Amino acid sequence: MKFGMQIDYAGGFAESAAKVAEFEKAGLDIAWVAEAYGFDAPTFMGYLAAKTESITIGAGILPIYTRTPTLMAMTAASMDTLTNGRFILGLGASGPQVIEGFHGVKYDAPLGRTREIIDICRLVWKRERVTYNGKYYTLPLPADQGTGLGKPLKMIAKPIREDIPVWIASLGPKNVAMTAEIADGWLPIFYMPERAQDVWGADLAAGAAKRDPNLGPLEICAGGLVAIGDDMSEVAEMARPMVALYVGGMGAKGRNFYNDLMCRYGYEEEATKIQDLYLEGKKDEAAALVPSEFLKLTNLCGPEGFVRERIEAYAASGVNVLNIIPVGGNPTATIEKLKTWVS
Numbered sequence: 001m002k003f004g005m006q007i008d009y010a011g012g013f014a015e016s017a018a019k020v021a022e023f024e025k026a027g028l029d030i031a032w033v034a035e036a037y038g039f040d041a042p043t044f045m046g047y048l049a050a051k052t053e054s055i056t057i058g059a060g061i062l063p064i065y066t067r068t069p070t071l072m073a074m075t076a077a078s079m080d081t082l083t084n085g086r087f088i089l090g091l092g093a094s095g096p097q098v099i100e101g102f103h104g105v106k107y108d109a110p111l112g113r114t115r116e117i118i119d120i121c122r123l124v125w126k127r128e129r130v131t132y133n134g135k136y137y138t139l140p141l142p143a144d145q146g147t148g149l150g151k152p153l154k155m156i157a158k159p160i161r162e163d164i165p166v167w168i169a170s171l172g173p174k175n176v177a178m179t180a181e182i183a184d185g186w187l188p189i190f191y192m193p194e195r196a197q198d199v200w201g202a203d204l205a206a207g208a209a210k211r212d213p214n215l216g217p218l219e220i221c222a223g224g225l226v227a228i229g230d231d232m233s234e235v236a237e238m239a240r241p242m243v244a245l246y247v248g249g250m251g252a253k254g255r256n257f258y259n260d261l262m263c264r265y266g267y268e269e270e271a272t273k274i275q276d277l278y279l280e281g282k283k284d285e286a287a288a289l290v291p292s293e294f295l296k297l298t299n300l301c302g303p304e305g306f307v308r309e310r311i312e313a314y315a316a317s318g319v320n321v322l323n324i325i326p327v328g329g330n331p332t333a334t335i336e337k338l339k340t341w342v343s
Helices: 013-026 041-051 069-082 096-101 110-125 173-182 193-208 233-249 257-264 268-279 283-288 292-297 304-316 331-342
Strands: 002-006 030-033 056-059 087-092 166-168 219-228 300-302 321-326
Touching: 002 331, 013 030, 013 041, 013 331, 030 041, 041 056, 041 069, 056 069, 069 087, 069 110, 087 110, 110 166, 110 173, 166 173, 173 193, 193 292, 193 304, 219 233, 219 304, 219 331, 233 257, 233 268, 233 283, 233 292, 233 300, 257 268, 268 283, 300 304, 304 331, 321 331
Parallel strands: 002 030, 002 321, 030 056, 056 087, 087 166, 219 300, 219 321
Antiparallel strands: none
16 A cells, blocks of 8 residues: 655745655655645645656646646656656645635536546547547637638647556545546545445446456545554544534535535435534534544544554555545654554
């Protein structure tokens, strides 16, 4: 099993990069860099590329609506070259609050757009002249939609890989099925190993049945807070506010993917109440209703034996990259300890 970590760069790029270099020496395999509505991710990923030697740098994630498909391909090719082939292009739809609110772009057809973007990226990386006639993207732009001067072009730079790994952050049935069909890896959130098969098993199987064998097996990256010690069981409770934010506040009624997921896990009543309270501004009350069982099973906090059991549960469910957020200790020491358990 490999280990990944979402990198926090709120304290400054230099400070964060220094920590990643330290984590790299401790054995961290993947550093994921998010992009929401703060700093852009590629700038920091490029900085990390210059400050590290072996760790894989992953976009976790780049929203599909904020760049043209060919710019997405160019960005990925640049990052892959800067890192000498240690880059992962992580893609996701984000949500309408960010896409329409911050970017002013219509949030529509996330599945269809994701599929077409990946098609186009793979054409660009092969340095083929890009002609594409999709439902959402047409290249070159048809004459009746522009000047008529557009020409099929191929990338003038030479990427070092034409098969840059593409991972998708997905939760819903159709999106997960598409991920299993066309992506190199899957980035689910709030992953509960014991119930993953019940929630996503059929979707993953449907996608895998259409999967190109040349892609190889689908990789899965999931995890949560990690705290190891006899007195660390309650650390998972720290995730309450974040879970409440996602389940209660990330979307309107009927348009919240995280709320839907909690319902599929069997917490329909709690999910409904959390959303009602959160949308009423009662955030603390909403957080209090997040089931303790949910927090326990989506994180890895407790005595060493318990954490080892959780790692085994993740592995048994198909996770081969454990995404960790070390809490309550020295994160470097936590990485080193975890690496000895799986080596």
